Amino acid sequence: MADAILQIDRVSKSFGGLIATNNITIEFERGQIHAIIGPNGAGKTTLINLLSGDLLPNDGTILFNGRDITHLPPHKISQLGIGRSYQKTNIFAEFTCFENCWVAAQSRINTSMRFFRPASNLKAVEKRTEKALELCGLSLRRDSRASAMSYGEQRQLEIGMMLATEPELLLLDEPLAGMGSEESLQVIELLRRLAEDHTLILIEHDMDAVFSIADQLTVMVNGRILETGTVGQIRSSQAVQEAYLGVDEETA
Amino acid sequence: MSTLTRSLPLLAALLALVLFPLFGSSFYVGLVTRIIIIAIFAMSLDLLIGYTGLVSFGHAAFFGIGGYALAIAFQDASVIHLWQALPLSLFAAALAALVVGWVSIRTSGIYFIMITLALSQMFFYYFFESPRYGGDDGIFLFLKPVLMVGSEDILNLDHENNFYYFALSCLVLGYLFLVMILQAPFGKVIKAIKVNEHRVRALGYSTNGYKLVSFVIAGTLAGLAGFLEGAHTGYINPAYMSWHESGVCIAIVILGGVGTLYGPIVGAFIIVLLQNFLPEFTEHWQLLLGGIVIAVVLFLPRGATSLLPRIRSLIRMEKSISLSQEEKAKGDADG
Ligand SMILES: Nc1ncnc2c1ncn2[C@@H]1O[C@H](COP(=O)(O)OP(=O)(O)OP(=O)(O)O)[C@@H](O)[C@H]1O
């Protein structure tokens, strides 16, 4: 492959007897949007958790920019430039939007172990925070408490916090879930813009969105990869039709 | 609300404390000194409970170690130099907090509570059972620390008023220090850890390091309080570090208001005063004390200090209601 940013080699993870990801091997190309789709329980979130360090694999290796990150803890992986958003909203509920993004943005200074000057003096952090709020569309909600916002807005904040860490590779776990159609369109537009200078790995159930923005598609079923290819290839794949898309169309 | 109106009650309270020795008898000056010392102790625990999300049930260990460091090093000294004794106590407490913190911060929730409790009980039994350090009789100190330059006394803590002002300065400086670190980048991180540690880690912070530093800072401040208590009473014994003291300290923080810093100071006043005066009224004062604590927690879940903002917002509500009624009356008259 031309220029792989992330290489996953024979990675497995099981919970007790359940094999959530089974011997997964994929490469992700730099600068692309690579979507992962699959039915509930296919192991998509588990895969993201392995990449972000939230879970340790039982087997296999993960290389990011050629560097082995398989056993690194989440904070080291974040510092290397991998950011993630969570399927289950994972924010600081009691903080304002600004404070949520601030904590994220502040993680990029050399050290936050500083005791003697107010954090508000850090102009670079403030700029990064404002930029993240603007990107995720919450500039006007700057001083609202996260817990008082709508579910859709909390999902936007989830993305904003990830962006405030200025990652190179974004792992997005169902960013559109629970958003209204207006918000969804905005976020899809944002993802398109981000794709200009980032690499995106996107888990999403919204097929229209996936087909419209993804460069590459991987279909997961039962912890395994069924098929990987371009949108066209996946659409015409017999196996995928049978295992996954066909079902969707019938019910639709 | 501006910072000024918010800090006005604090400044008024500080002024009252500064002027107090001019009016209070030496008994009361001594009593308020003790309250101030307990306030420092409780405020340090608030850094853990209220800002870092670490409910330590062993905080009295560092209070006791601050006192024991003073008593052990200087029990036979002919003069206790403040500039030697104070740093020694702080260092001993910091070291103990580093060890206890290093072991305990890896756990959370109920396990953290149990480990801090168990480790502090180990310190308790060590001193309780060591004849070298007086066992359960403790150690007496017959001198008070002094600050000397050459042979001049600059500050002699033997005078009750001097001690009072020294303790008050420690409280004010401790408070300002905590306010400073909470506004600094460090403070932003520990407050976030309290709300959602998992996300803080995912954002790129090694959270254990921050929790440990917070634990050591809190332990050192507790050591300062223990140093003052030992110097003030001239007596230190293992009961200082018993789990009972740790529990009372938690009660003070909760009673006054978790996560406010000034709440625990108010809590210290309430508890120490009640401990002093309730026994005069009834033999069953402990029962009564427990009842009062429960009542405050039930009716003011954010602590006694949440009473003031509550009254303020009530007044504001009354005002806006009466304003809107006036407008309505005006509208009716017009129409
Ligand atoms: N921490 C865990 N402990 C035990 N089982 C788990 C854990 N996390 C996931 N699983 C199981 O692993 C399987 C894969 O789950 P995963 O969350 O990765 O699926 P998913 O593809 O993200 O599904 P969805 O589309 O519903 O989000 C499921 O059967 C799930 O119940």
Ligand SMILES: [Mg+2]
């Ligand atoms: Mg999932």
